[in-house]
Amino acid sequence: MKKDKQKNNTEIKRNFLIVSRWGETLDIAVAILNEGHDVKMYIEDKPSREIGYGFVKKAKDWKSHVDWADVLIFDYTGYGKTCSELRAQGKLVIGGTEYSDMLELDRNFGQDELKKLGIKILPSKEFFNFQDAIDYVKSNPNSYVIKPSGETQEYKQLLFVGSDDEGLDVIRVLKAYEKSWGNDFGNFQLQRKVKGVEVSVSAYFNGKEFIYPINVTFEHKKLFPKELGVSTGEMGSSMFWTKDSPIFDATLKKFEKSLAKGGFVGQLDINCIVNGNGIFPLEFTSRFGYPQIFIQRAGITEPIGNMFYKLAVGESFKINVRKGFQVGAYMVVPPFPFEDKKSFELFSKDSVIVFKKELKEGIHPMHLKKINDEWLITGNTGIALMVTGTGLTMKDAQRMMKNRINNIIINNVYYRTDIGDRWSDDFDRLWSWGLL
Incomplete structure (x- = not known):
């Protein structure tokens, strides 16, 4: 009896609406489409909107397709509040919450939540300007990792893993970032580096x-x-x-x-x-x-x-x-x-x-x-x-x-x-x- 129920469940055709930040989930959209479902994909980033053309139906405004969708999939952080509001309206949603968004986007919040649950974390400190961070490393020589927070963390090449035990390489990189980014870098963390x-x-x-x-x-x-x-x-x-x-x-x-x-x-x-x-x-x-x-x-x-x-x-x-x-x-x-x-x-x-x-x-x-x-x-x-x-x-x-x-x-x-x-x-x- 259970097997028949499962079989029928997989054969039901559903409408999936994928709300994508940069078009990263094209592969998922194509897979769901090939399984016999209807799929529409919206891409928020304008330069990325050509992604998926010819593969899957595209939506110009995802909000106008909410009633059409049986399941909504949000593929990135930052949509948590929207996902919660849609769930409150009775919609089926794959996606975050404001809490889960904070875990990823606010490094300090994530570390604090780990501490609250008694989970051991590495020493880290948040900074809002480069000079304070440079002074900190000079006063506390060690090997560190530079971790951008917020929107800047999307630039993965800015994450720097130091290897010098005195932190001299981290100081050099911080000085270089200060020259190239000025005050536009945003807040960032220095986290103690460990081997493993x-x-x-x-x-x-x-x-x-x-x-x-x-x-x-x-x-x-x-x-x-x-x-x-x-x-x-x-x-x-x-x-x-x-x-x-x-x-x-x-x-x-x-x-x-x-x-x-x-x-x-x-x-x-x-x-x-x-x-x-x-x-x-x-x-x-x-x-x-x-x-x-x-x-x-x-x-x-x-x-x-x-x-x-x-x-x-x-x-x-x-x-x-x-x-x-x-x-x-x-x-x-x-x-x-x-x-x-x-x-x-x-x-x-x-x-x-x-x-x-x-x-x-x-x-x-x-x-x-x-x-x-x-x-x-x-x-x-x-x-x-x-x-x-x-x-x-x-x-x-x-x-x-x-x-x-x-x-x-x-x-x-x-x-x-x-x-x-x-x-x-x-x-x-x-x-x-x-x-x-």
Whole structure:
């Protein structure tokens, strides 16, 4: 009886309205559309609005389609108040709350909430001008991480991880930022740097409780292999799903009551540094992670539209996932990770993505449009594709991903070739610390 009910639930055609900040969720829109649902996508950022043309129906004003939608999906932070208001009107919404927005956007608030729940955090201090921060480092010599807050944190290349034990490299960077940004930088944090394994845990929340299994992700943030070059936000990730995690129990699990109070629906992720001395949370992502959601989708074996519907109605269920590992790498073109309209138009705009063989499984469209069934790069940042692979071992997943990448031709493309290579070392250390 239960199986028939589930089968009928997946076959019901629904209307999904996706409200996107920068068009990041095109892949999700296409996946839900291919599952037989109706999808409309609105993109807030004007230079990004061509993303998705030819792939999915576009909405010029999302508010005029609210009554049409069975499920609304908000793909970024900052919409929390709107999501709560829509829920109060009886709408089914995947998205944040004002509380969950604050966890991500206000670093100090997030750290204070961790402290309230008795979770150990790294020493950090907020600053509103560079000179105060420089004086602080001189008075408290140590290695630090510079972390922009608010809107400035979207410029991932501004995050700086110091390596000098006296903080001399941090002082030099602060002086450079002062010259280039002046008073426009906004507030920022200096956080004490510790050595260990960087790992994030995340789980989906249905408005009342976390849904299992838990996702464990290892991000690769620098532009070049071996963690060289500028910080991009992310170039790819490796991950696995697990029914339990000591890191999750020590961090996110403790937020269940706070999230339920506001009716949060979606994914919450916390990035941590872990070592033999413990688990040190760094920052929250209270929305889909990018590219995390696309690599997760490679490991989720149930229709993603149906999974989102079950979350939005508050159903308690287990997500069906693959055993083993998933990996994914962004394929990008100039000027990524920077914004330079002239370079983008010169090197990348309307570049065609060519497939040697017409195989598109594990190929996730990012900032693309479709004309005459050809995939063309659009937007303004140069993120073309996310390519994923799965396998019972990390090497199997990497092999699948690399084979798929080798089937693709994009002019001027670059990508990380080492996504997942750290796993053997990370596994040994996490296992020895009892964190797996």
